[in-house]
Amino acid sequence: MGLETVCVNGQRRRPFSFDTLLCPSCRGPLDMAQPAGLTVHPAVTLGEGGTPVVHLQKIGRELGVEALFAKLEFLNPTGSFKDRGSALLVSALREHGVRQVAEDSSGNAGASISAYCARAGIRAAIFAPGSAPPMKLAQIAFYGAEVVKVAGDREAVAQACLRHCRQNSVVYASHNLSPLFIEGTKGFAAEAAAQMRPPPDHALFPVGNGSLLIGAWKGYTELASTGDVQRIPRLHCVQSKACMPIAAAHRKTPWTPPPAGADTVAGGIAVRNPPRLHQVLQALDATGGDAVAVEESDIIHWQRRLSHLEGIFVEPTSAAALAGLYDLRKEGRIRPQDRVLVPLTGFGFKDRIPNP
Amino acid sequence: MGLETVCVNGQRRRPFSFDTLLCPSCRGPLDMAQPAGLTVHPAVTLGEGGTPVVHLQKIGRELGVEALFAKLEFLNPTGSFKDRGSALLVSALREHGVRQVAEDSSGNAGASISAYCARAGIRAAIFAPGSAPPMKLAQIAFYGAEVVKVAGDREAVAQACLRHCRQNSVVYASHNLSPLFIEGTKGFAAEAAAQMRPPPDHALFPVGNGSLLIGAWKGYTELASTGDVQRIPRLHCVQSKACMPIAAAHRKTPWTPPPAGADTVAGGIAVRNPPRLHQVLQALDATGGDAVAVEESDIIHWQRRLSHLEGIFVEPTSAAALAGLYDLRKEGRIRPQDRVLVPLTGFGFKDRIPNP
Numbered sequence: 001m002g003l004e005t006v007c008v009n010g011q012r013r014r015p016f017s018f019d020t021l022l023c024p025s026c027r028g029p030l031d032m033a034q035p036a037g038l039t040v041h042p043a044v045t046l047g048e049g050g051t052p053v054v055h056l057q058k059i060g061r062e063l064g065v066e067a068l069f070a071k072l073e074f075l076n077p078t079g080s081f082k083d084r085g086s087a088l089l090v091s092a093l094r095e096h097g098v099r100q101v102a103e104d105s106s107g108n109a110g111a112s113i114s115a116y117c118a119r120a121g122i123r124a125a126i127f128a129p130g131s132a133p134p135m136k137l138a139q140i141a142f143y144g145a146e147v148v149k150v151a152g153d154r155e156a157v158a159q160a161c162l163r164h165c166r167q168n169s170v171v172y173a174s175h176n177l178s179p180l181f182i183e184g185t186k187g188f189a190a191e192a193a194a195q196m197r198p199p200p201d202h203a204l205f206p207v208g209n210g211s212l213l214i215g216a217w218k219g220y221t222e223l224a225s226t227g228d229v230q231r232i233p234r235l236h237c238v239q240s241k242a243c244m245p246i247a248a249a250h251r252k253t254p255w256t257p258p259p260a261g262a263d264t265v266a267g268g269i270a271v272r273n274p275p276r277l278h279q280v281l282q283a284l285d286a287t288g289g290d291a292v293a294v295e296e297s298d299i300i301h302w303q304r305r306l307s308h309l310e311g312i313f314v315e316p317t318s319a320a321a322l323a324g325l326y327d328l329r330k331e332g333r334i335r336p337q338d339r340v341l342v343p344l345t346g347f348g349f350k351d352r353i354p355n356p
Numbered sequence: 357m358g359l360e361t362v363c364v365n366g367q368r369r370r371p372f373s374f375d376t377l378l379c380p381s382c383r384g385p386l387d388m389a390q391p392a393g394l395t396v397h398p399a400v401t402l403g404e405g406g407t408p409v410v411h412l413q414k415i416g417r418e419l420g421v422e423a424l425f426a427k428l429e430f431l432n433p434t435g436s437f438k439d440r441g442s443a444l445l446v447s448a449l450r451e452h453g454v455r456q457v458a459e460d461s462s463g464n465a466g467a468s469i470s471a472y473c474a475r476a477g478i479r480a481a482i483f484a485p486g487s488a489p490p491m492k493l494a495q496i497a498f499y500g501a502e503v504v505k506v507a508g509d510r511e512a513v514a515q516a517c518l519r520h521c522r523q524n525s526v527v528y529a530s531h532n533l534s535p536l537f538i539e540g541t542k543g544f545a546a547e548a549a550a551q552m553r554p555p556p557d558h559a560l561f562p563v564g565n566g567s568l569l570i571g572a573w574k575g576y577t578e579l580a581s582t583g584d585v586q587r588i589p590r591l592h593c594v595q596s597k598a599c600m601p602i603a604a605a606h607r608k609t610p611w612t613p614p615p616a617g618a619d620t621v622a623g624g625i626a627v628r629n630p631p632r633l634h635q636v637l638q639a640l641d642a643t644g645g646d647a648v649a650v651e652e653s654d655i656i657h658w659q660r661r662l663s664h665l666e667g668i669f670v671e672p673t674s675a676a677a678l679a680g681l682y683d684l685r686k687e688g689r690i691r692p693q694d695r696v697l698v699p700l701t702g703f704g705f706k707d708r709i710p711n712p
Contacts, residue, residue, distance in 0.1 A: 046667060047410045047428055052403020058477075072403055075431045078669065079703070115667030121414075135705060141712040142704065144664040308500040311402060311471030313434065347435070348498065349491060349705035356497040 004033035005179055008279050018096065021177035022275075029177055029275050036183040038190040038222060042091040044120045046077035048084055049187050053195040053341075058309040059302075060340075063322065064329040067339040069200065071192055073212075074314055078139070079347035080268075081188065081212055082112035085175055088184035090116035093173060098122060101173035104161035106154065106208075106267050107136030108346055109175040114145035117173075125170070127161035129154060133267065133351045154271060176209045176275055185212050189219025192341060193229050200233045200341040202289075202334055206320040207237040207246055208269035210280040212343060217283035233341065235283055236333075237291040238324030240264040240299065243272060246280050250291035266299055268317030268346060290333050294323035300354055302326070306344075307356075313348035321345075360389035361535055364635050374454065377533035378631075385533055385631050392539040394546040394578060398447040400476045402433035404440055405543050409551040409697075414665040415658075416696075419678065420685045423695040425556065427548055429568075430670055434495070435703035436624075437568055438468035440544060441537035445529060446472035448536050454478060457529035460517035462510065462564075462623050463492030464702055465531040470501035473529075481526070483517035485510060489623065489707045510627060532565045532631055541568050545575025548697060549585050556589045556697040558645075558690055562676040563593040563602055564625035566636040568699060573639035589697065591639055592689075593647040594680030596620040596655065599628060602636050606647035621655055624673030624702060646689050650679035656710055658682070662700075663712075669704035677701075 003016035007023035013033050014020070023030060053071045060068030073081035090113065093101060102125040103113045110126035117124040124145040128137060129152075141147050148164070150157040158174075165172040175181045193199060199220070205213040213235055220232040239247045242264035248255030257272040264270050274280070284291055303319035306312050321342040328334045359372035363379035369389050370376070379386060409427045416424030429437035446469065449457060458481040459469045466482035473480040480501040484493060485508075497503050504520070506513040514532075521528040531537045549555060555576070561569040569591055576588040595603045598620035604611030613628040620626050630636070640647055659675035662668050677698040684690045 045410065047408020047431075050406060050408065052406065052433075054401065054403045072433065075403075075433065077408075077428065077431065077667070079705070115669070118664055118667035135709075138709045139669060139704065142660070142663050142669055142709055143667055144712060304498070307498050308474055311433070311474035311499055313471070313495060313498055347703070347705065348495065349435070349703065353491075353494045353498055356500060 005030040006033040018098065018171045021172065021174055029279065030179045032179045032183055035218065035222065036088065038186055038219060040088065042087040044091040044094055044116055045087055046083065046115065046119060048076050048087050049191060051075050051191070053192065056310050059305055059322070062305060063325050064336055065334065065338060065340050066336065069196065069341050070312065071341060071343045073343045073345050074318065074347040078112045078115045079350055080108040080112060081185065081343060081345045082109045082175065084187050085181035085184035085211060086112040086116040089173060089178050089180045090120050090122065092180050093122060093171065094120040098171050101171045102127065102161050102165050103173045103175065104158045105175065106270065107132045108268055108350065111136055111139045111143070113173055113175065114140045114143035117145065118143045125164065127157050127164070129157050136350055155273060175211065182211055182215050182218065185215025186219035188212060188343065189216045189223065193220065193223050196341065199229050199231060201338040202236060203233045203341040204236045204238055204321045204324050205343060206266065206269050206317050206345060207239055207280060208271040209274045210237065210246070210276050212345065213237060214276060214279055214283055217287065232287050235287045235289040236324065236328060237280055237284060237289065238320045239269055239291070239293045240266045240320060241293045241295055243270045244293035245272060245274060246277055247291040247293040249277060250281055250284055265296055265316040266320050267351065268315065269320060290328060292324045292327045294320055294327060298323035298326065304354065312344060314344045315346040315348055315351040318345045361386040362389040374452065374527045377528065377530055385635065386535045388535045388539050391574065391578065392444065394542055394575060396444065398443040400447040400450055400472055401443055402439065402471065402475060404432050404443050405547060407431050409548065412666050415661055415678070418661060419681050420692055421690065421694060421696050422692065425552060425697050426668065427697060427699045429699045429701045430674065430703040434468045434471045435706055436464040436468060437541065437544065437699060437701045438465045438531065441531055441540035441567060442468040442472040444540035445534050445536045446476050446478065449478060449527065449529060450476040454527050457527045458483065458517050458521050459529045459531065460514045461531065462626065463488045464624055464706065467492055467495045467499070469529055469531065470496045470499035473501065474499045481520065483513050483520070485513050492706055511629065531567065538567055538571050538574065541571025542575035544568060544699065545572045545579065549576065549579050552697065555585050555587060557694040558592060559589045559697040560592045560594055560677040560680050561699060562622065562625050562673050562701060563595055563636060564627040565630045566593065566632050568701065569593060570632060570635055570639055573643065588643050591643045591645040592680065592684060593636055593640060593645065594676045595625055595647070595649045596622045596676060597649045597651055599626045600649035601628060601630060602633055603647040603649040605633060606637055606640055621652055621672040622676050623707065624671065625676060646684060648680045648683050650676055650683060654679035654682065660710065668700060670700045671702040671704055671707040674701045
């Protein structure tokens with residue numbers, strides 16, 4: 001196809017390959033050298049994207065912003081925003097004749113890759129931590145993928161997956177590392193830009209690996225370069241205090257990953273060593289965004305308030321963005337008159353449901 | 357508002373009231389005398405509708421039709437098509453200053469009414485059979501609605517809800533009976549007509565009360581009357597053999613409701629005495645559609661095949677439509693070259709997930 005990747009750190013171009021997910025020189029992650037269009041039509045599709053934006057008046061008042069909007073990313077085909085990335089990645093896998101892949105995931109990406117692989121006729125094995133929510137594991141298995149539960153932390157899961165790929169000559173379809181996955185998430189920005197004119201002043205993302213935040217950054221940057229948007233929202237990163245590598249790095253606070261793994265209700269963002277950490281920091285710096293780490297109890301609180309006040313049922317990971325909004329308002333980083341967008345990333349069914 | 361209803365049987369007009377859900381003369385259900393537009397914008401909205409249509413090539417081949425399409429109705433805000441009806445019904449409730457409602461449901465409608473009531477600031481009590489899937493009950497409760505579990509069959513649940521409404525002067529927000537709910541489901545046809553040109557030859561619906569089938573009939577009929585579609589698809593009703601009042605009536609087969617309640621994996625269509633039975637039969641007759649009752653094992657089979665072949669994860673109730681398609685193909689009612697549409701009505705998370 002003549003596709004090329006470019007190293008995030010050193011800007012070195014090399015031909016695209018499913019087997020090269022890190023720069024051989026600096027071990028940094030890769031981007032696509034030729035960005036995909038903002039409105040691609042992937043060959044393998046389940047109708048992902050096109051998610052609604054709704055005004056959250058009541059919870060906005062509790063959070064101190066009148067103009068709070070949510071983009072309901074959980075209304076993607078497998079119940080999370082990951083489908084935007086999977087559609088592009090799996091389309092490329094099928095185009096290249098790949099018959100078998102493996103991937104590691106705490107749940108949502110694994111379900112998404114499994115669904116798109118089922119549709120594409122590609123066999124998938126998903127490596128997941130033993131602590132992953134049962135519903136996500138059941139969903140993955142029901143798409144016909146092989147679920148491999150791995151003891152230990154998230155890194156142990158990734159290592160087990162990599163070993164499996166090397167030993168069995170299986171393509172490692174990593175949603176964290178694949179530059180194609182990121183290209184797919186740009187669609188979030190393209191749609192949001194069309195749905196919110198002018199663009200919001202702020203957008204807050206729950207961040208584990210940051211694929212949605214990075215995709216939104218790339219998307220808005222491309223839209224700004226063509227004059228389709230007049231400005232780029234400040235993109236903010238929200239993490240849990242239980243797992244806050246990016247917030248710590250951005251705010252230059254000391255943080256040591258807990259040895260036993262991160263114990264957080266927001267399992268979707270419990271990534272202790274995100275490979276794209278520097279790219280997320282770059283996006284925050286470039287857009288004037290911030291990073292904040294929130295309390296576990298606040299995540300649960302806003303998950304419940306969102307459901308009670310607005311009738312929107314998300315998993316705890318998604319509610320972290322609201323907890324982050326509360327903190328950034330309190331710190332004065334976001335003002336009452338600002339227009340704010342949050343993606344609501346995963347359906348409430350996917351994780352354990354707290355008591356009402 | 358000057359709104360009027362019209363009796364389905366006797367065509368008598370009377371002023372619309374939330375308290376009159378059956379014709380006082382003939383006890384038949386009511387329709388709105390002034391149909392809502394096909395593209396209404398309800399005041400209370402969660403961004404319902406706008407669901408994608410995807411081509412199901414692989415499962416289509418197994419079912420013997422090349423041109424099989426699915427409209428992913430489970431990608432509505434609470435995970436089922438019911439949101440189309442709830443948006444309109446709850447908007448009217450709020451406009452009329454209603455503060456408190458009750459409703460009976462096997463799960464999906466209850467979750468939907470609860471979510472829209474939460475958004476509208478209306479208190480809701482949902483009466484559900486004790487056998488309703490735990491996920492649906494947890495979802496309803498998490499929206500802040502009161503869940504009232506009732507022992508006995510579906511009719512006992514409805515009676516308990518009605519008693520509660522009378523004793524406490526609470527509005528009975530019945531999705532089965534409310535003519536506003538049906539008006540909301542017309543949007544399905546409006547969208548499908550825009551997404552599939554020419555319209556499909558057939559559309560198959562899993563039917564309990566039939567609100568989506570009736571809404572689709574009304575929608576397509578209005579579109580045909582304005583020349584926006586050239587013809588109306590044949591609308592088919594699919595039920596489970598465990599609960600087949602409409603299929604039995606249409607095919608003039610004897611069927612006695614089992615005294616202990618219908619034991620089916622398709623809980624969403626386990627309605628033994630659907631109040632709109634005659635209206636569904638009318639829709640079938642008017643469009644040249646059929647009604648078919650399918651085996652339990654076939655429902656589960658096609659639910660799994662849909663997931664394995666196409667990466668689409670629905671609850672068993674939704675898969676009944678595919679089982680019905682298989683039977684109607686076998687009977688020769690649907691031909692290999694026909695274009696077929698199925699709504700996939702509820703997300704797979706909502707019910708018990710069978711083994712992969």
